[in-house]
Amino acid sequence: MDKMTEMSVPVFDGVLILPKELRHLDDSELPAVVVVARHALPTLQLWLLAHYIAMVVLSGASLGYLRYRRRIALHGDRGVALTVLLPAFEPLLWVLTVVSVFFLAVFVWALRWRLYETTQQPQVLIEVSYASRQFMFLLVLLFMLEPSVSPVSLRRAVVFTAVLSVYTIPIAWLVGRFTTNSNVFLIYWVVRVARALICVPYGYIIYRPPHRATPTALRQIAVFAGVYHVLHFTCNIIFRRDYVRTGFCVTYVILMWASLSPLLTWRVLQADTNHWRSLTRRVCLSQVFDSPSPLSPVSSRLPTTLHRKYLVDFAFLSAHSRIGIGTHAVIFNGELRARMPVAIKTYTPKKLSDDVIAAFAREAALGGARTKHPNIVTFYGLSFSPPTISLIMELCQGTLEEITRVESPQLLTRQQLLLRIAYMLDMARAIAYLHSFTPPLIHRDIKPANFFVNRHGRVKLSDFGASRRMPHDTLVAQDSNSCSLIKGWRRLTKQPASSMNSTYHTSMTLPFSPESPSSLVRMRTLHGTAEYIAPEVICGTSVTTFDAQAADVYALVVSLWDVLHPGRDKHAMVSASRDVLDIVVGGERPPIESSLHPVLRDLLARGWDAQPSRRPTAAEVVMTLDRVQDQLMMEFAADFRQEVIQNDSGTCQIAIVEEAHDSASSPQSFTGQWLCLQLRSLQIASNTSEALRFGSAMMDTGVLHHATHSRGFALSNELLYAFDDPHMHNYDAVVLPTSVADTPRCECRALGQSLPRCSREEDTRNNGRRIRLESIPRLPRQQQSPSLDGVEALTLDLLRNQGSI
DSSP: OHHHHHHOOEETTTEEOOOGGGTTOOGGGSOHHHHHHHHHHHHHHHHHHHHHHHHHHHHHHHHHHHHHHHHHHTTTOHHHHTTOOOGGGHHHHHHHHHHHHHHHHHHHHHHHTTHHHHOSOHHHHHHHHHHHHHHHHHHHHHHHTSSSOSHHHHHHHHHHHHHHHHTHHHHHHHHHHHOOTTTHHHHHHHHHHHHHTTHHHHHHHHHSOOSSSOHHHHHHHHHHHHHHHHHHHHHHHHHHTTOHHHHHHHHHHHHHHHHTHHHHHHHHHHHHHHHHHHHHHHHHHHOOOOOOOTTSOOOTTSOSSOOGGGBOOGGGEEEEEEEEEOSSEEEEEEEETTTEEEEEEEEOOSOOOHHHHHHHHHHHHHHHHHTOSTTBOOEEEEEEETTEEEEEEEOOSEEHHHHHTTSOSSOOOHHHHHHHHHHHHHHHHHHHHHHTSSSOOOOSOOSGGGEEEOTTSOEEEOOOTTTSOOOOOEEEEOOTTSOHHHHHHHHHHOOOGGGOOTTOEEEEEEESOTTOSSSEEEEEEEEEEGGGOOHHHHHTOOOOHHHHHHHHHHHHHHHHHHHHSTTOOSSTTOOSHHHHHHHHHTTOOOOOOTTSOHHHHHHHHHHTOSSGGGSOOHHHHHHHHHHHHHHHHHHHHHHHHHHHHHHHTTSSOSOOOOOOSSTTTOOOOEEHHHHHHHHHHTTSOSSHHHHHHHHHHHHHHTSEEETTSOOOOOSOSSOEEEEOOTTOSOTTOOOOOTTTOOOSSOOHHHHHTTOOTTOOOOOTTTTTOOOOGGGSOOOOOOSSOOOOTTOOTHHHHHHHHTTOO
16 A cells, blocks of 8 residues: 555546556545545546637637628728737737647547546646647747747747747656656656746746737736646645645636636737837837938928828738739738728838838838829828738739730831820829929839839839838948949849849949048949949939939830830840940940831930930920820821711711700710720720720820810710810810800810819920920821831921920
8 A cells, every 4th residue: 555655646637647556446445535536537627628628719719809800890990900910910829729729639539548547657648738738828928029920930939839838748758757656756846847947938028028019918928827837836736735625626726727828818919919000100100201312302392201191000901812023022912991902012021120110101101192193003001010011002903014015026006006105105294293393203213014004004103112212321432433333233243144134123332422522422222123224323423313313214215115115125135234234334225116206216315315414304205205196196086086987877886975956066975985895896905994095095185075074084884075076276175065065174185194173283294385286297197007107307397396305
């Protein structure tokens, strides 16, 4: 019985250690303390089962509640949105749920095979059960010690938590191997001390809580875990003193206490979510932005702080599929408040500090001001969802580069040329708008890939990263006698020419101020694609405000060449960005087709002139393209109208909604949907987007009008439109049915550009004056050739004499 007395103490977590030779004895042959423990074992196992089930239910309920509240918040409920946890916390809840299910399965498996009664290593089973609760306590606390909430931080916290949770299991295995009657007391305390070491992290958090969540919430969960360990140690002391019934009662209390850990975890995660919300809100709404550089200006017309309406809570944002990958960001399509399709440009900085948040808030402040233009991608706001920062923008159907490259490099038909000119006008208007600020807002990375086409066929400029990039300046030696930028770029890249593509996105340095008296001047990082960088920027000869605008115009004109020559290589024999920079400085430019419209040829040649002062301004580019579009579209509209009348004569396909009282002078009205169908059926437009852009171009030119001059062109079966009289020279006037012709002012041209009514700035294309169309020679009618080579030289001379180009 001496051996029996030594080994008869029941052990916590339902394990009753009995020597193998004594397990077949009945209750009458065992000590009373062992009998009590044996009878209490089934009850304890039920409590353990209930404990594991409660952990699974609470962990899973936390996950389900998070997703449920997020779904409600997506519809714009502000109160619910404030209770939604960060999306970065959902993986953590998944980990806790999966771990809870795993340990529940292990416990059920142990019950199924009666391991708690038959195992030779009962202490190992005890430590496995102990590890399950340790994991639930430790994971959220170690995650709060991480500087961010990135997936890498979560993985690191999971690894550390797993190590700290299971380190007592191998100790228990060794104890089981070497325990004897003589050292059982020593082994018992070895296990107790090993378990006590885990309290060190809890004590540290109580003494010095990390700068996450709130100190109160972190201390509460640390104290919660500490109380668990105190109860656990007390329970073992009670069992050692043979107070079996009391020990089991304390055990039940411990299990109920540990089952509440998911609730404490939720409280900490909620506090940490509020911490990040308050941090971003404080920085964004209180930061005053200052940028005196003309290359990245903050205009006096732009806000100096981020307006609260542009700070979008992450709970209102839902990302769906990935639609693109940039150099520094990933783009998703998604929804804002569950009803507005948007593009979400997501950045993941290495560290989400106040400076990083302030830099993105500055971008958002500028973005909110500059998007009041139909050719700038609409900016909806900025959303912080650590570890990511998202810019929320209008969702477009693709980049201009992708859309124009669909067609093979061949001569454009007249219809294709008209569509390309409409695209080019949109591009030029966007740049002219940016340059209209005081001081001008410089884009610095203009290329077709940064222009997007929306579902209405409207081209919109995006990606202002270069003009608003976070500062990371350096000090370098200035060499004003050579193209130091090329040399510095070669030194920084350290890559052979054969390994680089000509469209490599370069990152090079350029001095802020060439007038600096010091040989060491502050440098900025210049971002751009080699083919679109102006020669003076490459050489670093000047960075005045005027030259900065001229550099944008250079990139714009090269982009216009891309639109006019889809799929063509600018420098066919050059494969490296370094070589492209060399030949650009040397004066080589992409080839211009001799069959191209002479006005367009002249525009390209002047736009990429080596001397910035000889290049036209963006507003002048708009005027030039506008004249070409007016002339081509007037002729096209007349031919199109005749062809439609011939094809539809004697049929009911023409959507004549209302006839004029005087049919000799009043045109027929039709719907926008009908006109789009005609454009597609005659193969003028290949899709609805192109048809809509043609309709808008007709309104922009003045050959198409809305019935009341109050709506732009739309794919509608209710809005009425009509062609202008093709024989009228003053194409500002329009003759419509008397029932709708009493509008005092025609705003159809502005509506064709998608400008808002009654709040438009002065039209930059004409500077307040208009050239009569009849003063420009008519182009000969074109069927398949876009060359327009029959244009008299008078066209170019006349435009120059009138100051249009």
